[in-house]
Amino acid sequence: LGLKTHLTSTWADSVCNIIKDLPSEEPFNDYHLRNLNLKTDSFENKDNDDLGTDVLKIQDDLAALYADLNTLNSCRRQALNDYLDLKGNIRVFCRIRPITEGEKFGSLRPVVAADSCNVVLRLSESKTKHYCFDKVFHPHSSQVEPDYVVLVTEKLTAEVFSEVEPVIKSAVDGYNACIFAYGQTGTGKTFTMEGQPDCPGIVPLAIEALFKQAADSCHSFHFTFSMLEIYMGNLRDLLIPQTAKSTDSVAQCLSVQKDPRGGIEIDNLVTIRVSDFNQAKRLYGLGSRFRSTASTNSNETSSRSHCLTRISMTCFDAPERRRETNKLWMVDLGGSERVLKTKAWGKRLDEGKAINLSLSALGDVINALQRRKSHVPYRNSKLTQVLTDSLGEDSKTLMVVHISPKEEDLCETVCSLGFAARVRSVHLGNVESI
Numbered sequence: 001l002g003l004k005t006h007l008t009s010t011w012a013d014s015v016c017n018i019i020k021d022l023p024s025e026e027p028f029n030d031y032h033l034r035n036l037n038l039k040t041d042s043f044e045n046k047d048n049d050d051l052g053t054d055v056l057k058i059q060d061d062l063a064a065l066y067a068d069l070n071t072l073n074s075c076r077r078q079a080l081n082d083y084l085d086l087k088g089n090i091r092v093f094c095r096i097r098p099i100t101e102g103e104k105f106g107s108l109r110p111v112v113a114a115d116s117c118n119v120v121l122r123l124s125e126s127k128t129k130h131y132c133f134d135k136v137f138h139p140h141s142s143q144v145e146p147d148y149v150v151l152v153t154e155k156l157t158a159e160v161f162s163e164v165e166p167v168i169k170s171a172v173d174g175y176n177a178c179i180f181a182y183g184q185t186g187t188g189k190t191f192t193m194e195g196q197p198d199c200p201g202i203v204p205l206a207i208e209a210l211f212k213q214a215a216d217s218c219h220s221f222h223f224t225f226s227m228l229e230i231y232m233g234n235l236r237d238l239l240i241p242q243t244a245k246s247t248d249s250v251a252q253c254l255s256v257q258k259d260p261r262g263g264i265e266i267d268n269l270v271t272i273r274v275s276d277f278n279q280a281k282r283l284y285g286l287g288s289r290f291r292s293t294a295s296t297n298s299n300e301t302s303s304r305s306h307c308l309t310r311i312s313m314t315c316f317d318a319p320e321r322r323r324e325t326n327k328l329w330m331v332d333l334g335g336s337e338r339v340l341k342t343k344a345w346g347k348r349l350d351e352g353k354a355i356n357l358s359l360s361a362l363g364d365v366i367n368a369l370q371r372r373k374s375h376v377p378y379r380n381s382k383l384t385q386v387l388t389d390s391l392g393e394d395s396k397t398l399m400v401v402h403i404s405p406k407e408e409d410l411c412e413t414v415c416s417l418g419f420a421a422r423v424r425s426v427h428l429g430n431v432e433s434i
């Protein structure tokens with residue numbers, strides 16, 4: 001403001017405009033400096049020595065400000081990742097599905113109660129079981145007008161995403177990250193990950209946030225998009241149109257390999273460079289459609305496969321980033337219901353067994369990481385093999401365990417929460433004994 005009084009109002013206004021334009025997260029970047037240089041050039045040509053000196057001073061001041069802000073930014077980055085380290089690199093949330101309109105008319109006895117971090121299950125009149133999470137997302141009321149349900153749902157998705165956002169920031173900072181939706185079929189995993197047209201889920205919101213944060217930073221990023229499904233222990237590329245017949249031959253082309261730098265690569269996986277949010281969103285829509293049309297009975301199969309969406313990012317001009325290239329995986333896991341308890345047989349039984357095995361392998365890996373065991377059993381399933389370099393070390397892991405509020409699902413709810421408690425064990429000591 002002091003300098004403003006020395007300058008012509010036009011020049012002061014253009015400086016103010018540049019400052020006003022600064023994005024809040026990464027307040028200064030090369031674009032603004034270049035813009036400033038251009039404007040100072042045109043002023044210097046006016047042969048006004050005083051003005052020229054002031055302009056140079058402003059340029060110096062702004063360059064110093066720019067350096068300060070860059071330092072501030074790297075402090076912000078450090079603080080965020082320290083904060084996530086403190087909270088734990090593995091965080092587990094629970095989301096309770098609301099009772100649907102149709103279910104309201106059945107005989108309902110509330111079996112799940114929750115506050116912001118705790119879930120209590122009523123197992124019988126006299127017996128309850130208690131679980132604790134990093135956060136619980138619960139339907140505030142199941143007996144509400146339909147219009148209100150929509151509002152609550154949107155709010156909850158926003159709440160879920162606000163917990164996901166720090167992970168997205170870490171991904172922009174070069175950390176690997178995995179976000180999982182776990183739970184029995186019908187508890188809202190796809191609702192949380194994919195969402196619905198009027199209520200987008202974590203994947204589209206995360207992709208949008210990634211592109212936005214990358215654009216606001218002073219660095220340039222390359223993004224690539226891939227999407228695959230793991231079905232009966234086989235990998236299927238979801239960016240290649242498939243028929244039920246072609247899947248076996250396609251599946252054989254994809255294989256998990258270690259790359260020379262110790263990372264994991266999936267040979268022959270289609271990886272498409274994306275330069276904006278809409279391209280990535282279109283590919284995600286395509287992959288989701290291929291997933292549901294690849295089989296004759298789409299709903300059934302989609303609940304018996306894991307759907308993995310991967311965004312890889314490379315940034316060449318930020319040496320302080322954790323990694324030059326890193327990955328964000330978003331995984332809609334297959335239904336966790338125990339197949340032996342259902343009356344499945346034949347192919348259904350095999351599919352169910354494959355899902356149960358891989359989910360238990362995932363639980364073992366996360367548990368070993370939580371307990372900082374020296375051996376982490378990544379090799380026990382395709383799912384954990386694919387995610388080997390993105391689970392553990394300094395990677396960020398977030399799991400949303402979904403449960404149903406219905407009494408008839410109580411057994412599965414106990415199993416899902418048991419899995420979640422095991423995954424989260426390090427924070428609480430021996431949770432299973434609660």
Ligand code: ADP
Pocket residue numbers: 096097098153156183184185186187188189190191192303335402
């Ligand atoms: P899953 O993928 O676990 O099998 P879905 O995501 O397909 O389950 O959800 C089953 C049904 O419940 C869908 O019709 C979905 O729209 C609805 N649903 C799930 N979670 C919610 C929620 N939080 N709010 C509103 N509807 C939900």
Ligand code: MG
Pocket residue numbers: 189190191302303332
């Ligand atoms: Mg689903």
